[in-house]
Amino acid sequence: MTESEFWQVVSLFDWDKTGDDEAVLEPACVALSEKGPDSITQFEDILAAKLHAIDTRRHCKACYAGELDPDNGDDYISADDFLYQRCVVVANGRDFYNDVLDNPSEFPQGMEFEALLSLGPNSFERAAGNEFDHCTAVSYESFQNHEGWATTAETKPGKYTGDGIPPGNRRPT
Structure with a gap:
C-alpha cells in the first residue's frame, strides 16, 4: 500500500454518519478489507x-493549549486522550494532517x-477471517516518539514524569 492509497482509504469515511463511528468507518473498512491482509498490514x-x-x-502543547502544559510535569495528560485526539488529525485527511504536522x-x-x-x-478480520496480530515498526502510543x-x-x-507513573502515562523529562 502506498501513502496515496492510505489517504484514499481515509477519504472514504462517511462523515454524514457522525455520531456512529462504525458507520463513519464502514465504507473504508469495506474498501480496505477488499485489498487483502498484506495491504491492511501496510495500512x-x-x-x-x-x-x-x-x-x-x-503537538501536545497545542492540543491542550490553555488547559494543560506538557512541559509541566505536575500536569496530568492522559496518554489515551492524547492518542485519540491525534486520531482526529489523521481522520481529517492528508491536507489537514500535513498542515498540523508542519504547524x-x-x-x-x-x-x-x-x-x-x-x-x-x-x-483484517473481514479479509482473513481471523484476529489481527501485527506489531508496527513504530508505536502510535502517546509519549513514545522520544525525539x-x-x-x-x-x-x-x-x-507525572517520575518512575512512580506507569510507563504508558509517563511523559519524558
Whole structure:
C-alpha cells in the first residue's frame, strides 16, 4: 500500500454518519478489507507512522493549549486522550494532517476519534477471517516518539514524569 492509497482509504469515511463511528468507518473498512491482509498490514504501518510523527511535545502543547502544559510535569495528560485526539488529525485527511504536522498550532482541541484505531483490525478480520496480530515498526502510543518529546529549557519534571507513573502515562523529562 502506498501513502496515496492510505489517504484514499481515509477519504472514504462517511462523515454524514457522525455520531456512529462504525458507520463513519464502514465504507473504508469495506474498501480496505477488499485489498487483502498484506495491504491492511501496510495500512496499519502507515497509520502508526502518521500518529507517531505527531506524538510530540509541540503537538501536545497545542492540543491542550490553555488547559494543560506538557512541559509541566505536575500536569496530568492522559496518554489515551492524547492518542485519540491525534486520531482526529489523521481522520481529517492528508491536507489537514500535513498542515498540523508542519504547524502544531493548527491542532484541533477537544475532539477525539478513537474508532480510527479499529479500522485495520476490523478490516483484517473481514479479509482473513481471523484476529489481527501485527506489531508496527513504530508505536502510535502517546509519549513514545522520544525525539518529538525531547526536553526543552521549559520542561520541568513533576509527579507525572517520575518512575512512580506507569510507563504508558509517563511523559519524558
